[in-house]
Amino acid sequence: MNSFRVYLAEPFIEEEEINAVVQALKEKRLSQGKYVEMFEKDFAEYVGTKYAVAFNSGTAALHCGLAAKDIKPGDEVITTPFTFAATANIIVLLGAKPVFVDIDPETLNIDPYAIEGAVTSNTKAIIPVHYAGQCVEMNEIINIAKDHDLFILEDAAEAHGSSYKGKMAGSLGDAGTFSFYPNKNIVTGEGGMLTTNDKELARKTRILRNHGQDGRYHHVDIGWNYKMMDLVATIGLVQLKRINTILKLKLAQAEYYNKHISKFDFIYPQTVRSYNVHTYMLYPILTTTQAQRDALKSILETAGVETRIAFPTLHLQPIFQRLYGFRYGQFPVAENASETVLCIPIHASLKREDQDYIIDVIQENQEMLRKLE
Ligand SMILES: Cc1ncc(COP(=O)(O)O)c(C=O)c1O
Structure with a gap:
């Protein structure tokens, strides 16, 4: 591990x-x-x-x-x-x-x-x-x-x-x-x-x-x-x-990310509908291109930040293709999401300095990432 x-x-x-x-x-x-x-x-x-x-x-x-x-x-x-x-x-x-x-x-x-x-x-x-x-x-x-x-x-x-x-x-x-x-x-x-x-x-x-x-x-x-x-x-x-305490901490972390990540014009947070209370089991971000996502994942992981692609779309998993003959192109929005999504750390013990570190790593690499159109 x-x-x-x-x-x-x-x-x-x-x-x-x-x-x-x-x-x-x-x-x-x-x-x-x-x-x-x-x-x-x-x-x-x-x-x-x-x-x-x-x-x-x-x-x-x-x-x-x-x-x-x-x-x-x-x-x-x-x-x-x-x-x-x-x-x-x-x-x-x-x-x-x-x-x-x-x-x-x-x-x-x-x-x-x-x-x-x-x-x-x-x-x-x-x-x-x-x-x-x-x-x-x-x-x-x-x-x-x-x-x-x-x-x-x-x-x-x-x-x-x-x-x-x-x-x-x-x-x-x-x-x-x-x-x-x-x-x-x-x-x-x-x-x-x-x-x-x-x-x-x-x-x-x-x-x-x-x-x-x-x-x-x-x-x-x-x-x-x-x-x-x-x-x-x-x-x-x-x-x-203690669920309310946990959710309150995560919500504050999500708000902090939302605020600081919106300054990168190639990264978008997930849209939250006004009538929903989102509890952020995951904090997914979307990049403009797959090349940006892949580079961002590698940059963050090299800097010691765990990330996850959640989820690679199911219809393109080998077993679902084999059982039902699904092909690339059938669910284009899900395919694009799988290619550009990256979940970054969010959990009750995450510190503000951890979030600042993640944002700083992105900031330091933003010029290079922006070019990966
Ligand atoms: C959307 C979704 N459904 C089902 C499961 C399965 O739950 P479990 O791992 O407890 O079996 C998970 C996660 O693990 C999940 O994220």
Whole structure:
């Protein structure tokens, strides 16, 4: 593993998290139990949904959320190609077909106006992904879903605490899923959560995460072992108490970047809609050209600053090309975003001097970068 002077993301862990894990160990509470239940209750309250169901990853939450709606071979599920592979993998794992729709060049979220054209008689669901922590245009998606009787599963893996027109991510669709992977706004290590107001959906996902059992050794479905451990739920409980502190720090960092990065005429921050609260799991910037992005990445990494291209568009990944014959040119906005996006460090422990250092490195190289048109 490379070591950097400034890391892209870091979990915010303090004594309280450590003590909570030690306490669970002392109580010998390892697998799913009372701490998972407490975390589910607190998380549902935070998001404002009736139910929350914990999983051992965000991917598991997505998988069970879609499986609970009986998505099967022959079905189509609409999503964005500008996401982490898990969003589309779970569609393929259920034997259904991922149907990609291009993104909005400003927000980098799925373009809601392009969705209608992708709906067929086989379409069963839409998975909008709140990229980097900014919510998708949900009203448009909800209208399309109503017209075509589609299930909406929000992939809010990157959007803890984000909101759209005053409503929290995870409470906007029929269900939402979150990840607590170490680079997320709040963490458990590996971990995930599904939120919903639909009692039946919550019931089914609880069965699917536990080998298809509705009671001990009573199997009513074929399921998985996707349970969260009590041991890590204790971390989630503490993290949820400090989420507002974490988000406040990240928002201030994003505002500082926005202000100082706007002076470089070849770099643009992601556009944030006025009615959205963006929570910056990632801080993506876009350059004018791919040559600029590639040079910037290399300059920052040489200077000890970790960066990430999130995301290389999914339709051009070898497996998606092999399975579905996707070609370059099919989703030009997502392709251009993959070629010009670069995520730079943002996390609760990032210092103002780290941000100044990053801005200075760009400043020192701006003449060279500007020429890479
Ligand atoms: C958009 C998106 N969906 C799904 C996932 C999968 O979550 P996990 O790693 O917890 O399985 C991630 C991130 O890791 C993600 O960024």
